[in-house]
Every structure is written in C-alpha cells, then in structure tokens.
Amino acid sequence: MGALQSIVAMVDPYVLQILVNIGIAIVLALGLNVITGITGQLSLGHAAFMSIGAFTSALITIKLGLPFGLNLLLSGIIAAAIGAAIGYPILRLTGDYLAICTLGFAEIVKVVFLNLDITNRALGLTVPPPKSPIPMPFYVWGVAILSIVFVCFMKESRFGRALKAIRDDEIAAEAMGINITRYKIQSFAIGSFLAGVGGGLYAHFLNYINPSDFGFLKSVDILSMMVLGGLGSIAGTVFGASVLAAAPEFLRFMAQYRMLVYGGLLVFMMVFRPNGLLGGVNFTDLVLRAIGRKPATAEINERHNKG
Amino acid sequence: MSLLKLDNVTIRFGGLVAVDSVNLTVEKGEILSLIGPNGAGKSTMFNLITGIYTPTEGTISFNGKQISGNKTHTIAAAGIGRTFQNIRLFAEQSVLDNVLIGAHTRGTWDLTGSLMKLAPWVRKEEGELTEWAIECLKQVDLAHRAYEMAVNLPYGEQRRLEIARALALKPDLILLDEPAAGMNPQEKQVLLEMVKKIRATGVTVFLVEHDMKFVMGLSDRIAVLDYGVKIAEGKPEDIRTNPQVIEAYLGKGAVH
Amino acid sequence: MLLQQLINGIALGSTYALIALGYTMVYGIITLINFAHGEIFMAGAFVGLFLVTVLKFNVFLAMAGAMIFCMIMGVVIELIAYRPLRKSSRLSALISAIGVSIFLSTLALMVFGADAKGFPDTAFPVQQVKILGAEISTLQLLIIGVSALLMLALEFIVQKTKIGKAMRATSEDYNTAALMGINVNRIISFTFALGSSLAAAGGVLVGLLFNAVSFNMGLMAGLKAFSAAVLGGIGSIPGAMLGGLLLGVAEVMGVAAGYSSYRDAIAFAILVLVLLVKPTGLLGQKIQKKV
Numbered sequence: 001m002g003a004l005q006s007i008v009a010m011v012d013p014y015v016l017q018i019l020v021n022i023g024i025a026i027v028l029a030l031g032l033n034v035i036t037g038i039t040g041q042l043s044l045g046h047a048a049f050m051s052i053g054a055f056t057s058a059l060i061t062i063k064l065g066l067p068f069g070l071n072l073l074l075s076g077i078i079a080a081a082i083g084a085a086i087g088y089p090i091l092r093l094t095g096d097y098l099a100i101c102t103l104g105f106a107e108i109v110k111v112v113f114l115n116l117d118i119t120n121r122a123l124g125l126t127v128p129p130p131k132s133p134i135p136m137p138f139y140v141w142g143v144a145i146l147s148i149v150f151v152c153f154m155k156e157s158r159f160g161r162a163l164k165a166i167r168d169d170e171i172a173a174e175a176m177g178i179n180i181t182r183y184k185i186q187s188f189a190i191g192s193f194l195a196g197v198g199g200g201l202y203a204h205f206l207n208y209i210n211p212s213d214f215g216f217l218k219s220v221d222i223l224s225m226m227v228l229g230g231l232g233s234i235a236g237t238v239f240g241a242s243v244l245a246a247a248p249e250f251l252r253f254m255a256q257y258r259m260l261v262y263g264g265l266l267v268f269m270m271v272f273r274p275n276g277l278l279g280g281v282n283f284t285d286l287v288l289r290a291i292g293r294k295p296a297t298a299e300i301n302e303r304h305n306k307g
Numbered sequence: 308m309s310l311l312k313l314d315n316v317t318i319r320f321g322g323l324v325a326v327d328s329v330n331l332t333v334e335k336g337e338i339l340s341l342i343g344p345n346g347a348g349k350s351t352m353f354n355l356i357t358g359i360y361t362p363t364e365g366t367i368s369f370n371g372k373q374i375s376g377n378k379t380h381t382i383a384a385a386g387i388g389r390t391f392q393n394i395r396l397f398a399e400q401s402v403l404d405n406v407l408i409g410a411h412t413r414g415t416w417d418l419t420g421s422l423m424k425l426a427p428w429v430r431k432e433e434g435e436l437t438e439w440a441i442e443c444l445k446q447v448d449l450a451h452r453a454y455e456m457a458v459n460l461p462y463g464e465q466r467r468l469e470i471a472r473a474l475a476l477k478p479d480l481i482l483l484d485e486p487a488a489g490m491n492p493q494e495k496q497v498l499l500e501m502v503k504k505i506r507a508t509g510v511t512v513f514l515v516e517h518d519m520k521f522v523m524g525l526s527d528r529i530a531v532l533d534y535g536v537k538i539a540e541g542k543p544e545d546i547r548t549n550p551q552v553i554e555a556y557l558g559k560g561a562v563h
Numbered sequence: 564m565l566l567q568q569l570i571n572g573i574a575l576g577s578t579y580a581l582i583a584l585g586y587t588m589v590y591g592i593i594t595l596i597n598f599a600h601g602e603i604f605m606a607g608a609f610v611g612l613f614l615v616t617v618l619k620f621n622v623f624l625a626m627a628g629a630m631i632f633c634m635i636m637g638v639v640i641e642l643i644a645y646r647p648l649r650k651s652s653r654l655s656a657l658i659s660a661i662g663v664s665i666f667l668s669t670l671a672l673m674v675f676g677a678d679a680k681g682f683p684d685t686a687f688p689v690q691q692v693k694i695l696g697a698e699i700s701t702l703q704l705l706i707i708g709v710s711a712l713l714m715l716a717l718e719f720i721v722q723k724t725k726i727g728k729a730m731r732a733t734s735e736d737y738n739t740a741a742l743m744g745i746n747v748n749r750i751i752s753f754t755f756a757l758g759s760s761l762a763a764a765g766g767v768l769v770g771l772l773f774n775a776v777s778f779n780m781g782l783m784a785g786l787k788a789f790s791a792a793v794l795g796g797i798g799s800i801p802g803a804m805l806g807g808l809l810l811g812v813a814e815v816m817g818v819a820a821g822y823s824s825y826r827d828a829i830a831f832a833i834l835v836l837v838l839l840v841k842p843t844g845l846l847g848q849k850i851q852k853k854v
C-alpha cells in the first residue's frame with residue numbers, strides 16, 4: 001500500500017483532483033445510463049440517490065467505522081432499496097411520470113436531509129477519512145472500472161437485452177414474455193445503487209457534504225454527461241463524463257455559464273446528434289484497430305461467410 | 308380439449324363494440340385463419356388473446372386454463388407467440404438480438420448472470436440460446452442476416468423476422484397478424500410454405516390475412532369477423548360460397 | 564379560521580390551476596410533459612414586473628403584456644425544441660424539454676441575478692376586507708377573480724370556437740384529426756400559445772401574492788402544477804382546474820397544521836398517492852392505447 005501512496009504523492013494534486021472527479025462522474029453517469037440510456041426511463045433525481053449514498057456512507061464512517069468497501073456497498077444497497085420502493089408505484093405507469101416524480105422525490109430528499117438532526121441539518125456533515133489502506137484516487141478508479149465492466153457485461157446479457165427491449169418497444173417486449181415492471185424496477189435500483197456508491201466516494205473525497213449540493217442541477221450535470229456521450233453507450237458515457245467533469249477546470253466560460261451551456265446542449269444533442277457527439281463511432285473497433293487487430297464486425301462477417 | 312377457447316368475448320371502446328360476443332376455438336395442430344373487412348376487430352381479437360386488452364365481458368382460456376385478466380408477459384410465457392400488423396421490431400438492434408429477446412423465456416440467468424457473464428455456466432446458456440435463435444432464423448430463411456440491424460432489412464424480411472422472434476418463444480400457439488401484408492406474390496408463396504413447415508413442427512397457427520389466395524391455400528379452417536361479430540366459420544370451400552361472407556366483403560366494396 | 568384558510572387555499576390554488584392548464588393541454592395533444600412550462604411562468608412574472616416597474620404599466624396591462632410575450636415564447640420553444648423531435652422517441656423530447664427549462668432559468672439568473680425581486684407597493688394597493696369573520700385581502704380577491712375569468716374564457720375558446728373544437732379533436736385522436744384535414748401543427752402552436760399565456764398570468768399573480776419574482780420560481784411551481792394536473796386527470800381541462808384548487812387548499816391546510824417545512828413535499832406526496840391509487844386522476848378517463 002505504501003507504493004500506492006507514493007504514486008499518489010508523485011502526481012500533481014490538481015491533476016489528481018480532476019482525475020478523481022472524472023472517476024466519480026463516470027460511476028454516476030453510468031448509473032443514469034442504465035436507467036435512461038439502456039432502459040429508456042428518464043430519472044431526474046439521480047443526485048438525490050447520490051445524496052442518499054453520500055449521507056449514508058458518511059454516517060457509516062462516523063458512527064460505525066466500517067471498512068470503506070463494505071461501507072460503499074451498504075450505501076449503494078440503501079440507495080437501491082429506496083429507489084426500488086419509490087420506483088414501484090411509478091414504473092408501473094408510463095415512463096413520463098418517472099421524470100417528474102423523481103424530480104419531486106429529489107426535492108423531498110433535500111428537505112428531509114435539511115431537517116434531520118443526524119445529517120446536521122443545513123450545516124452539512126464533515127466527513128472523516130475513509131477506513132481504507134488504499135488511497136482515494138485508486139479507490140475511485142477501481143470502483144469506476146468495476147462499474148464499467150459490470151455495465152458492459154450487463155448490456156450484453158439476457159438481463160440487458162430485456163432492458164433494451166423495454167426501451168425500444170414496451171408492448172413488443174411484453175409480448176416476448178418480459179415482465180416489464182420488474183425489469184424497470186431492477187434497472188432503476190441498479191442505477192440508484194451506482195448513484196449511491198458514487199455519492200459515497202464523493203462524500204469521502206470532498207470531506208464535506210451539504211444537502212444543497214445535491215439539487216436538481218446536480219442531476220442535470222449527470223444527465224448532460226450521458227447525453228453528450230450518447231444514450232445507452234458505455235464508451236460514450238465515459239467520454240461525456242470525462243469531458244464535462246474536466247471542462248470547468250479548463251474553460252472559463254464553462255465554469256461561468258455551465259448550466260446555460262448544458263441546457264442548450266441537451267436540446268442541441270436531441271435535435272441534431274441523438275446518438276451522442278461521437279454517435280456511430282464504434283469504440284470497440286477503434287480499440288481493436290489500435291492494438292492491431294481486426295474490428296469485431298469484420299470478424300463476424302468473415303466467420304459467417306465461411307460457415 | 309381445444310388449445311384456445313374464446314367464450315362470449317366482448318370488448319368496448321367507449322361506444323364502439325370492437326369485438327362482440329365472440330365464441331371461437333382453436334384446435335391443436337391446425338391452421339386457423341381469421342378474415343374480415345378492415346376495422347372488423349381482428350387485430351383487437353389478437354390483442355385480447357395476448358392480454359394487451361382485457362375483455363369487457365367473457366373469458367379466454369388456453370390449454371384449459373383461463374388467461375383473460377392475466378398480464379401479457381405471463382400469457383406469452385404460457386406459450387402464445389405473436390407478430391404485429393404494424394411491425395414492432397426492436398429496430399435499432401441486430402436481427403439476432405431481436406430473436407434472442409424473443410427467446411427470453413427460454414433463458415434463466417438474470418441479473419446474477421450479468422455479474423457472472425464469463426462463468427462457464429452462464430456462457431453455456433448464452434451459447435444454447437444463440438444456437439436456438441439461429442435455428443429460429445433458419446426457419447424463416449434469415450440466418451444469413453443475423454448481424455444486420457433489423458431496421459435495415461427489407462419490409463418482407465422484417466415480417467419474417469417477427470415470425471422468427473415469435474418462434475423463439477417456443478410457443479404452442481402462434482398468432483400472425485397479416486404476415487403477408489406488403490409482400491409480392493413470390494414472397495407470399497415462400498411465406499406460405501414457411502408457415503406450413505412451422506405447423507409441421509407442432510406449432511398451432513392462428514392468423515389474420517386479407518389475401519384470399521393465401522388464406523385458401525393455407526388454412527384448415529376459416530372464421531369470418533364483421534363489425535366485431537363472428538358471421539361464419541368453416542372449411543375454406545364453405546366460406547368461399549357463404550352468402551353472408553360475400554355480402555360482408557362485396558356489400559362494402561372491399562374486395563381483397 | 565377554517566374559512567380563512569379555505570380562501571387562502573383557493574387563491575393559491577387558482578394560480579396552480581392556471582399553470583396546470585398548460586401542462587394538461589399540451590400533454591393531451593402531444594403527450595409531452597413540457598418541462599419548460601414552469602420557466603414560461605417565471606418569464607411571465609418577470610415581464611409583468613418589468614412592465615410595472617420600468618414602463619409604469621398598471622397591473623392589468625402588465626398582465627396582458629406578459630401574456631402576449633409568453634404566448635410568443637411558448638410557440639417559439641415548441642418550434643425550436645419540440646417540433647423537430649415529433650417523430651423521435653418520447654425520451655428525446657423529454658430531455659429536450661429539460662434542456663429548455665435549464666437554459667431559461669439560467670438565463671434569468673444571469674440577467675436578473677439570484678435575489679428575488681418584488682413588485683412596488685403601489686402596483687396593487689392591498690386592503691383587508693372582512694367577510695364572515697375571515698380577513699381577506701383585495702389581492703386574494705383579484706387573484707381568484709382574474710383566474711376565474713381566464714378559465715371561463717378558456718372554456719369558451721375550447722368549447723365554442725372552431726379552433727377549440729379542432730383542439731379537442733386532436734387531443735382525442737391525433738392521427739384521425741390529421742387525416743380529417745385538421746392542420747395539426749397549427750393546433751399544437753395554438754395550444755402552446757394558450758397554455759403559455761395562462762402561465763404568464765399565473766406568474767404575475769404569484770409575483771404579487773408572494774411579492775417575490777425569482778429565476779428559480781418555475782421549478783417548484785411547475786412541479787406542483789403538474790401534480791395538480793395529474794390529480795385532476797392529465798389531459799382533462801376541468802381536471803386541471805379542480806386539481807389546482809384542491810392542491811392549493813391542501814398545501815395551505817398542511818402549513819396551518821404545522822408542517823410548514825414540508826410545504827413543498829405535500830404536492831409531491833399527493834402526486835405519488837394519486838399515481839398509486841388512481842393514475843387516471845379524479846376526472847381523467849382511462850384510455851386504452853391503440854396497438
């Protein structure tokens with residue numbers, strides 16, 4: 001572990017901070033991508049689940065002092081359980097209601113945290129360092145990579161196919177024997193889980209959290225990352241999260257007019273580039289080419305023409 | 308025992324009675340066609356059977372068990388596959404993925420399967436599902452298109468892909484809503500042979516179609532719907548000469 | 564005391580109803596939750612404030628000005644952000660709507676600053692009148708009166724005029740209406756204009772009521788008004804009126820009962836409850852989607 005510490009000490013703290021921000025953004029945006037990009041249900045309360053994870057995680061460290069890994073897992077599970085509970089009445093209905101209900105839910109979560117003694121009301125919580133021998137940056141990126149791998153696996157499995165079917169045509173999906181309510185709730189819970197874990201990382205990285213940090217605008221932040229990269233695309237999400245998490249550091253106007261840019265961006269992307277800024281670019285192929293191998297699609301065609 | 312039994316089934320949309328006290332059975336192993344002018348209530352009947360609509364009155368049972376009132380997905384899982392008149396493929400997904408989604412109920416690994424995607428037992432099931440999906444594609448002669456995007460297929464092939472997707476469910480009964488619509492005569496002939504082969508594998512076929520040549524050449528029995536009412540039922544040759552049927556079609560000038 | 568709260572609730576509720584009407588009409592026609600509607604309401608409040616303070620208009624003229632401004636604004640928003648997405652998925656249109664909402668509220672923040680602005684005292688001289696032991700302000704009477712008048716006007720347009728009838732036909736069955744030769748684009752623009760003008764009037768009234776106009780007033784008001792629309796039955800015009808009034812009364816009663824810090828949560832709790840128990844709302848009809 002000492003080696004990891006010394007690596008961290010070598011990197012410029014400013015760069016490190018940006019890298020950690022990107023890593024956390026990836027976890028959060030991937031969670032939203034499961035709900036919205038892969039399953040087609042719009043959640044506007046992602047920041048609320050993030051805050052549930054953040055406060056849970058902070059309190060676990062403060063009151064129980066559990067190891068950080070277990071702590072994150074519990075925070076994610078609690079966010080997921082609340083997600084499933086709130087998703088149940090809403091997800092039985094058409095998807096539109098989810099957007100507005102999650103928006104309302106997020107406001108309530110904020111009000112509740114602002115009024116609870118245990119979360120220190122409007123003063124917010126100071127979060128002690130996590131109980132873990134691994135330095136935060138490694139933790140964040142470890143979780144980010146695990147999340148990427150998991151969502152990639154999920155997308156290309158029977159479970160993920162059911163989610164994509166629901167996104168594309170709920171009626172056809174049901175006629176194929178897919179229990180759409182159940183899958184929607186599960187998808188919402190998984191997305192909320194990742195939001196909760198991301199919140200836990202965020203809390204321990206910043207050392208301080210306040211309910212007001214997790215408002216509607218935070219949800220829009222995450223939404224914009226996903227939309228920039230392309231709904232449903234994992235590589236796109238990583239791209240979008242990286243760009244938007246780093247942009248305010250490099251572009252002054254982005255720091256000043258961020259929300260104005262995001263608002264315009266959402267409209268522009270939907271009208272002109274609904275598949276993301278790099279939509280249509282096949283990332284897997286690019287990677288394969290870069291390491292000097294044939295693109296997957298070519299391989300499939302060849303295999304077929306032989307057989 | 309009949310495979311499917313509609314018992315006095317009625318559905319109203321506001322003032323409109325789209326299906327009116329229909330009694331109908333589908334027998335195991337047969338090809339039954341439902342014909343009738345546009346707006347007669349044929350698609351509505353399929354939507355009733357698959358639980359997309361719930362009957363206002365009457366009951367529907369399948370394999371002796373009541374299915375009306377059940378959710379669409381449980382009815383599908385019980386063994387009823389279907390296609391849609393206005394094609395409802397998962398347009399932006401590959402042909403193979405469309406059929407794999409159709410095979411949903413044949414698989415077992417869920418979320419845990421995603422977590423253990425690389426485990427041999429999960430990969431084994433994926434392999435079996437894929438083989439089965441290719442098998443279904445072969446039945447409609449689309450295996451060579453497996454890796455193309457569904458939306459890029461020509462219209463006739465999209466209709467066949469819908470059939471493959473429904474077959475992937477391994478249904479006892481398959482409902483085909485205007486499977487030959489938009490096809491040219493050659494394509495229709497090919498489709499006709501495909502449907503016969505599908506029946507030969509033990510799948511009961513219940514279809515809606517306007518093309519009389521297609522219907523007459525394929526069906527064991529025909530039922531006729533007009534304004535939601537079943538006005539005739541019988542062997543193709545009887546239906547062809549039934550005066551009520553002729554009036555339902557010719558009387559409104561809607562010859563197909 | 565009860566009467567007092569009831570009237571407070573009705574005054575507040577009429578403003579919710581005014582906003583809810585826009586949501587419900589647009590949803591009825593293109594099944595889109597117009598997230599920017601709350602920001603149109605906010606814009607209406609600012610325009611009204613500008614006309615009163617800078618151009619010294621009286622309240623009624625200012626309200627008319629705000630209504631015209633927002634009418635145009637609503638039509639333009641639909642043209643730019645929603646019409647190109649008419650054939651896309653519902654999700655795309657919804658995301659675009661959120662984009663518009665964020666854009667407008669941020670723009671307002673940059674132009675007008677973060678602090679809430681108030682109407683000058685002279686804008687509408689408030690007096691208290693005593694009716695049956697309840698203290699009622701002339702402002703509340705103004706709000707209730709103007710809202711009632713506007714809703715009557717809307718009812719007339721929708722029920723009696725040709726374009727109103729076309730609107731109802733489009734709302735009932737979009738495709739059939741288009742087939743029958745109704746210019747659906749025109750109807751949609753008209754619906755946005757109508758809904759936006761009502762929201763603008765609501766904005767001015769709310770600005771007067773709380774004596775506060777701010778860039779972020781659209782979010783919560785929009786959320787509550789949408790809840791009102793769902794409570795009344797989304798797509799139903801009388802439903803939106805009823806839902807708005809009920810919600811206003813519920814909120815005022817909730818605050819009176821001592822739950823003031825959860826004031827904003829009441830609307831949402833009602834929304835979830837309605838969706839759980841009766842998703843079609845009080846006056847909405849169950850519509851079986853055609854397959």
Ligand SMILES: Nc1ncnc2c1ncn2[C@@H]1O[C@H](COP(=O)(O)OP(=O)(O)O)[C@@H](O)[C@H]1O
Pocket residue numbers: 320323325343344345346347348349350351352851852853854
């Ligand atoms: N969900 C619905 N709501 C209202 N009317 C419907 C609905 N579904 C079907 N109908 C009406 O029922 C009648 C029968 O339609 P359908 O079953 O599609 O006829 P077809 O025999 O051509 O397949 C038509 O008049 C149609 O407009």
Ligand SMILES: [Mg+2]
Pocket residue numbers: 349350351392
């Ligand atoms: Mg039909």
